[in-house]
């Protein structure tokens with residue numbers, strides 16, 4: 001039963017044919033043992049605090065983390081440790097894990113070890129769960145709280161699998177249950193609770209919902225400015241006005257999600273919504289150096305003059321990502337997914353190289369490094385661009 005649900009979660013994004021061996025880890029290297037206790041990031045529990053002191057603690061925690069503005073959004077099979085570390089190197093100041101299924105996390109050691117890995121420099125970190133049972137959510141959250149800065153509840157997943165499993169955005173139909181999930185964590189964890197929501201079609205409902213979460217003990221709220229029915233991010237613009245209204249209605253830190261394709265969007269969003277920080281998902285998959293100011297050629301034509309070749313491209317980023325995967329093993333399906341997303345434009349120029357990749361039922365690092373060499377030998381190069389004002393920044397590197 002557990003194995004069945006695990007496969008279902010993977011189906012969320014994976015479209016690999018069954019004969020692929022992509023669920024195998026990319027290395028036999030020992031994973032860090034999440035059961036080994038580390039020092040907790042907070043001194044005292046959040047239990048039984050009044051609204052006022054909870055808000056103060058929410059802000060104190062956020063400030064202690066350095067008020068991270070640029071954040072890697074949660075992505076199933078895509079915001080795993082090596083990808084988070086790559087984005088952090090290129091300007092991301094915090095990151096979410098992919099959504100973890102709380103029940104499977106409590107039941108299955110293999111799932112825990114493969115789906116949740118982290119390391120010392122992987123902070124600040126939000127660990128995200130989907131859930132519909134407060135006790136199970138708490139049990140799962142307790143296992144990760146020593147390794148993270150927030151335990152996050154996924155209240156935004158609009159996929160069919162979330163409807164079937166009764167989690168994510170489908171809990172918007174059962175707000176008393178949502179309240180009990182947040183309260184359970186807020187009363188019993190050392191680490192603060194955050195939530196990621198979608199908006200309701202009606203602004204009043206969205207604000208009432210956000211206030212309820214805050215009162216239940218949510219210490220940070222990320223608002224994806226699309227409704228549950230607006231699934232296609234390319235088709236529907238996120239509503240920054242609604243995010244602005246939520247920000248104004250709450251006392252806790254608020255983050256915005258949606259429409260972040262490059263740094264100009266980041267600055268516009270921070271200004272228009274007044275939020276503390278932004279999350280980016282799909283654009284980071286194509287360009288993990290987005291938060292360091294790099295942009296793909298798609299946006300260069302739209303923006304003002306002054307863009308120059310940033311001397312970094314997606315193949316360079318893929319090689320860096322692969323090296324991180326050698327250090328921090330993950331299932332091959334995640335690596336395959338990143339290869340396709342990072343090199344999408346390159347493959348459209350050299351489709352035979354993509355065909356060779358698709359024929360590999362079992363990937364190896366040797367094959368992938370060789371594939372990048374072959375792409376480069378064809379003379380293909382699609383640079384990422386920087387504004388000329390950012391060159392000094394580029395020359396000095398991006399490590400924070």
Ligand SMILES: Cc1cc2nc3c(=O)[nH]c(=O)nc-3n(C[C@H](O)[C@H](O)[C@H](O)COP(=O)(O)O)c2cc1C
Nearest residue numbers: 073074075076098099154224233258259280281282
């Ligand atoms: C591949 C992929 C996987 C995702 N998985 C999750 C997830 O695990 N949890 C979640 O809350 N949202 C998930 N999302 C939604 C994103 O976090 C984000 O809310 C959405 O893509 C809108 O942001 P964007 O406009 O920057 O892409 C996923 C999105 C993508 C593209």
